Amino acid sequence: MRFHQINSGTEQVLSTAPFVRLAAGAALVGCDIVDNVTIDKHSCVSKSELGRYFGLGCFSYVTNAKIGRYCTFGARVSVGAFSHPTNWLSIHEFQYRDCSQIYGDTVLGGGVNIAPPNAPTLIGNDVWIGDNASVRTGVTIGTGAIIGMGAVVVADVPPYAIVGGNPARVIRYRFDDAVIAELLALQWWQLDLADMKGIDFSNVAGAIAELRQRLGARQQPGAAAP
Known part of the structure; x- marks a missing residue:
């Protein structure tokens, strides 16, 4: 089901059927979920599909992702953030969207947004992403993988691999x-x-x-x- 809820208060909000726990400042924006989701303080998930038993730590951002069951992400994690085109004249968003509500001025009007779409980030089941890790949009992370703390993932990760570093590389396999x-x-x-x-x-x-x-x-x- 499509779920959209923002907790702007200072206490956690619990919903049932489906069970969703949103801590203070947490948000689920236009997400497809089944059940059993917990989002910790000041974290946001948008435009994503979440498998059952998904947990997200504090101050994290996930967007444009398809995530399997039993996945847990730590604090200050970034997954699927928009990747600005690098072959346009500028790196700035004024080139492809109406910025009047952002900067008070714009090149394109009328709510136009011609940004080139990013591929979704695909994450399997039973995936752990450690604190402060970043996952580039369009990457595929295999089932059972572990992304180490502070890793910067810019390429696909095999199932049950443990990766770390910048850029992230396979350290070993879990089994x-x-x-x-x-x-x-x-x-x-x-x-x-x-x-x-x-x-x-x-x-x-x-x-x-x-x-x-x-x-x-x-x-x-x-x-x-x-």
């Missing part, structure tokens, strides 16, 4: 190739939190076995779809 392939095939993130109670997630092999069993049970004839 070996066999486990990564198994997790990607399993797609455990299709399950909701209520479906995963009692699993010991610190034991990766045991958790995979239990998740496989529960997902298999749900795929039996007559079982509810995940």
Whole structure:
């Protein structure tokens, strides 16, 4: 469903059906969501699709992104910010939009906006983005990836990679190739939190076995779809 709410107060706002928690100064602007979203203080998400169980830390900005389930971003994170064209005469926005309400003067009138569109940022499931990281618009971040604190991501990130630095580079992978392939095939993130109670997630092999069993049970004839 399309969700639009701005919390201009000093206390958090809780909505149900869908469950959305907006801390003081937080905003969801023109986003498509399913349920279970939490946005911390003075952060904004706009024009994005958010999977279930999405969490965003303080003072962060996310726009023009498609984000999977079970993703958590830290504080002061920037994802998908508009990339100014570099092959026009100037880097300034006056060239392609009506700026009368911004600067009190304009070249283009009538609310015109001819800015070249940016590609959406695509983020898989179970992705963690650390504090102070920036992700360039149009980048794809694979499922299970971790973006380290302060990283500047300007290229695609493979599934289950841990990246860091400026520009961000792969440091290592969270698991070996066999486990990564198994997790990607399993797609455990299709399950909701209520479906995963009692699993010991610190034991990766045991958790995979239990998740496989529960997902298999749900795929039996007559079982509810995940």
